[in-house]
Amino acid sequence: MNVPPAALLNKTKKNFIGLNAPLGYVAGVGRGATGFTTRSDIGPARDASDVSDDRHAPPAKRNKKPEEEEDLNDANYDEFTGYGGSLCDKDPYDKDDEEADAIYDSIDDRMDQKRKEYRExxxxxxxxxxxxxRPKIQQMFTDLKRDLSRVSVDEWSNIPDVGDARNRKQRNPRMERFTPLPDSVIARGLGGESVAAIDPASGLASMMPGTTTMGPGMVTPSGDLDLRKIGQARNTLMGLKLNQVSDSVGGQTVVDPKGYLTDLQSMLPQYGGDINDVKKARLLLKSVRETNPNHPPAWIASARLEEVTGKVQSARNLIIKGTEMCPKSEDVWLEAARLQTPDMAKAIIAQAVRTLPYSPRIWIKxxxxxxxxxxxxxxFRKALEQIPNSELLWKLAVDLxxxxxxxxxxxxxxxCCPTSVDLWLALAKLETYENGRKVLNKARESNPKDRHIWITAAKLEEANNNDTLVEKIIERAITTLLANMVELNRDQWIKDAVEAEQGGSVLTCQAIIRHIIGHSVEDEDSKHTWMEDAESCAAQGAYECARAIYGHALTAFPKKKTVWLAAAHFERTHGTRESLEALLQKAVTHCPQEETLWLMGAKSKWLAGNVPAARSILAFAFKANPNSEEIWLAAVKLESENNEYERARRLLAKARSQAPTPKVMMKSAHLEWALNNLDMAKSLLDxxxxxxxxxxxxxxxxxxxxEQQGYNEAAWDVYRESTKKCTQSIPLWTLQASLEERRGKYTTARATLEKSRVRNPMNDQLWLLAVRLELRLGNKEVSRSVMARAQQECPNSGLLWAAAIFLEDHARRKSRSVDALKRCQDDARVVLAVAIVFWMDGRKNKxxxxxxxxxxIDPDLGDAWSYFYKLELLFGTELQQQEVLERCVKADPRHGEHWQATSKNILNWRKKTPELLRIVADNLPIPVPSNQTF
Structure with missing residues (x-):
């Protein structure tokens, strides 16, 4: 084998040789090589672009130990088996199996849920x-039991006894009960002789159980049983038991004969926790006591632990020991007194007072x-002798x-306590006027930095009709406190003013407001801050404080119309008619261009029945605001409401010539329409x-x-032309579709509503008209389909959700109501629909x-008031009906489908709120349980 020279030189083995290549590694990619993938690399039925399973961590296995590294040493190698280790040590359960098991489990759970209802x-x-x-015995004899109620007393008394129906063979003499005779009977049965022992030979001794175990001295030397000593032994045992539950504290017994039964009840264990926890806590607390015996909380905690577990006597013993170890701790003495009976508590407190004579808490206990x-x-008097400078003890003593x-x-x-302001003020209240002034002067000398003394002095002067001194005292109080470097808390002074008003000191509260309201307030924020302060005082019921704040704000901002309007609304709500008119008279002087102030003044005079004064105010308003539309219309309304139709016509004619506005033209035509001058009204409209x-x-x-004249075709032409001019007017589209429906042109009506929705997308009113059109035509399923489309386009519309509740069957309306409340919780129309559903279910109170x-939620919704009033008319009392009527008049509602349909009717143009409420309530359908829509 030829070996390269480089390999000979590098005899050391590299650490990466023999290891697997990292994920995504392509040999030579740094030199521009292109990797390729074969089927052997990715396995069958896999795409080359798929992410390898090795990228994801294997699924976690339960109770699986971390895999150890394989031992590859030569000592662990065998020629037959290879390296040591178990072949079955590897877990064959891979992630595919786990995924399959999870799928099967989910399928089983789903099938089980499907079968659950049927199984139950x-x-x-x-x-x-x-x-x-297999009925119960009591169910089988129910009818017979019911008949027993008719059995008379004589029949009950004549029922014979059953007796023992068994024969003598069935009876077991051993089962007969035996009651031993008393000692006195046995003594009398011995022939009248007075004996103190029983002869064992007579056989009666065998009837006395335990003669051999009663103890020495109960059997005489002759073997006779001594009856007297049996009674003595019984008394001795009772005495021992009583001694076990008694103890001695300071030479006195802690057993209370009168409250013995009560104490027994308190000694019952009431702790329901684990007894092991109690033992641990007891050991810990014992360790704390032994480590630091002079630590009072350890003794208190130990006693309370025993008290909780029902061992009151142990708690008492521990806390008594605590008083010995911590005699200077008033908490330990008070805890000891709490745990003892009242008589013993007095003894404990007496000992505590001797130990801690200067502790107010112990004296109070x-x-x-x-x-x-x-x-x-x-x-208390003894306590004050020991602690004369305790303010708390003086207060408690004075209260008695x-x-x-x-x-x-x-x-x-x-x-004794010259720095106690409360004691000075209490003394001033009890003294006469002259002495009270002297007391308060001394109090100011002793406490020059306290504001309560000054405020009390102002209240005292006001109570004695010295009104001029009230303002001076408050002014001097502010100056003196600032001179003594006292930081004035504006909110606290306003709170004092509110308390003064609640106490009846109106002048004092107003003086405080005037001198403190501008303190530490920036000029830029003063107006906003004062308005918030006034609203806060009004919310607390301090109307005089709010009125003083408004007065100060009007002095600072006499040309601000928003301040005048806020003050006028306050007087209209919480003041009198005279105060409102006086304020408005000042307001129009400073802000003559504000039309609302003139109109409020005229309305106040008109409601008071002074029509000439209202006309005079409007005449002045005309001079200040020539050609004002609001003033023209107010004057017209004043005249028309007082049946002065000719004057109203002249005013309208003058308004049309000087200030021709759309509203003026509309009111002119409306007046002629109401007076049944239809031709004149049409000419004005043209x-x-x-x-x-x-x-x-x-x-x-x-x-x-x-339409009123019967020209439906001409009316339809007007509607068709108007919708071209005013495409955004929902009422025009509504009236046009309604006219087409009345004429029987249902397809045209659908087309009109479709066209209106195109011109005005996401409009819930138009969708609701389409739904109701299908309902009136009997197409309930179509109406539900339209409602579904509507809610897709307007998912948060309370109007559609309220209508959707009544589209459902009666059984499903409750669940639909829940869905509607979840989506539109604060929508008054949804809440109204839920109230009607409760009425339909017969739940009147709900x-x-x-x-x-x-x-x-919405006091302006007239339909809600109408349904409420109808409910009270049918099921309520006269008081409830009157209450709803008064609340409705105060709210003065203007909106609501049924309410507007009635109020806009030309026949009801002069009807007031009470009349409209009765008319709408009479025309409303009565909600009844049914499957039809409401």
């Missing part, structure tokens, strides 16, 4: 058949143990006294459409008037609860 049904049927074939008021007072005695105690308390052809309401009114949720 079959098991229930078998159990039912079994109970029918001693007062708590006293049952009578006199004893409590005595304990009457007014006169409390005043004396407080006089002494402020001398005139308006020439100027404003893109205003959809003019087209709607013209078409509706034509429906009432969900109607309440609906009107809270």
């Amino acid at each position: 049904q079959r098991r229930r049927e078998e159990l039912e058949n079994y109970r029918q074939e 001693g007062a708590d143990l006293e049952l009578e008021l006199k004893g409590k007072k005595k304990v 006294e009457e007014e006169e005695d409390a005043k004396i105690l407080l006089s002494r308390a402020v001398e 005139e308006g459409l020439k100027q404003f052809s893109d205003f959809h309401k003019l087209w709607m009114m013209k078409a509706q008037i034509l 429906a009432r609860e969900w109607f309440n949720k609906t009107v809270k």
Whole structure:
């Protein structure tokens, strides 16, 4: 064999020779070589581009030890078997087998789930058949038991006794029960002689069990049984048992004869954990006590562990030992008093007071143990002798006294605790006006940095009608505190103002707000901050504080219309009509260009019944805002509501000539339509459409008037032309499709709705019209299909989800309601649909609860109020009906399918909210359980 020279020179073996090549290795690829793959490399039925299985880690095997390296030493080699090791040591279970097992398991689980319902049904049927074939004894005699209720007392008493029906051979004399006779009977049976022992020869001794084990002295030397010593032994055993449960603490027994049974109940083990954990904890705590016996928490924890496990006596012993080891720990003494009975607790506290005479907590515990008021007072007075500077003890002692005695105690308390503001304030409240002022002056000298004293002084002056001093005291308080380097917390002062208002000190709260509201507020943020403060005070019910904040803001920003509007809305909600009108009068002086302020003032006068004053306000508004559309329309509404139709017509004519706007034209035509002047209304609409052809309401009114006159073809032409001008108007498309449906042109109606959806994509109202059209035509399956398409385009539409609930059968509406609530939880229409479903199921209280949720989510939804009111009309009381009516009037709803259809009807143009609510509720269908859509 020829060996290359290089191999001869390099006799050392390289470490990579004999090893497998790495993954993806191609020989010579660095020199531009191209690798190739044969079938022997990738195996059968595999593509060359597939990733090799070796790239993925083999599946994890359970309980498999890490594979050891094979021993290739010559000592491990055999000519017959090769290298040592088991041929079966390799695990034949590879990842293909594991994948197959997982697939089979999943198939088995799926098949088991399919058969589960059938298996459970079959098991229930078998159990039912079994109970029918083999009923219980009590079920077999149920009818007979029921007849026993008619048996009379005499019949019961005349029922004969059964007796022992067995014959003598069946009876077992050994099974007869035997009751030994008492000693007195045995003594009397011995012929009246008074004896103290039983002769064994008489045979009676054999009836006394345990004569040989009762102990010495119970059998006389002659072999007789002594009856007297049996009773003495019994008493001795009872005494031993009582001694075992007794103990001595400080020479006194801890057994309470009166509360013995109660203590027995407390000693029952109540711990339900593992006893091993208790043992471990006990050992740990014992180690802590032995290591550091002067550590109070160790003794307390040990006692509580024993208490939890039911060993109260052990806990008491441990804590007593703790008081000996830690006599200066008040926690240990208090724990010892807690674990003892009341009488023993007093002794423990007495010893604790001798050890720690300056601990307020121990004195308070001693007062708590006293049952009578006199004893409590005595304990507190002794405590105050020892600890005269304890504010807590003074407060507790004062609480127990009457007014006169409390005043004396407080006089002494402020001398001992001059820095306690609470004691000074309590004394000032009990004193007269003059003495109260002196007390507060002394309190200010002792506590110059406390704001409560100043605020209390202001309240005192207000209570005594010294209103001028209130402002001065608050102003001086701010100055003094700042001079003493006290940081003023603005939020805390506002909180004090709220508390002052709640206490009835209105002037004090307003003075605080005026002097603190601008403190530490930047000029750029002042307006926003003050509005938030006012809203926060109003939310807490502090309306005077909010009013003071608004007043300060209006002083700082007299030309800001947003501040005036916020203050006006506040007065309208929480104030009186007089306060609102006074505010609005100031507002229009500073902001005459703000139309809303003029209109609010006019409306307030009109609602109060003062129509001339409302006209006067609108006249001034005209001068300040000439050609204002809102003011023109408000004046027209004022006149029309008061039956002054001619004045309203003149105002509208003047408005059309000076300020011809779409709304003015619409209101002009609407007034003539309401007064049944249809031709005049149509001419006004034609005139308006020439100027404003893109205003959809003019087209709607013209078409509706034509429908009212019976010109359906002309109305349809108007709708068709209007939808070309106003393609985005959903009501126009709706009215056109509705007219086509009424005329029997269902295909045209479908086409119109399809065209409207093309012009207005993702519009849930148009989709709902298409669904309802198919329902009215009897195509329920088609309507469900349309609803499915609609929800694909508008998946979060509460309107469609609410309608989808009633498309389902009655049995499936509940699950559909759950799906709708998951998708649209806060949508009032979905919540309303759920409430109706509860009503249909006969659950009136649940429906009432969900109607309440609906009107809270969206108070502007008139349909919710109508259904709620109808429910109360049918099943509620008069009080409930009135409550819903008042809440609806306060909310003043404007929207809702049924509500708008009624309110927009020309016949109801002057109806108010209560009348509209009754009309809509009367026209609503009553929800009844059925499989039809609602």
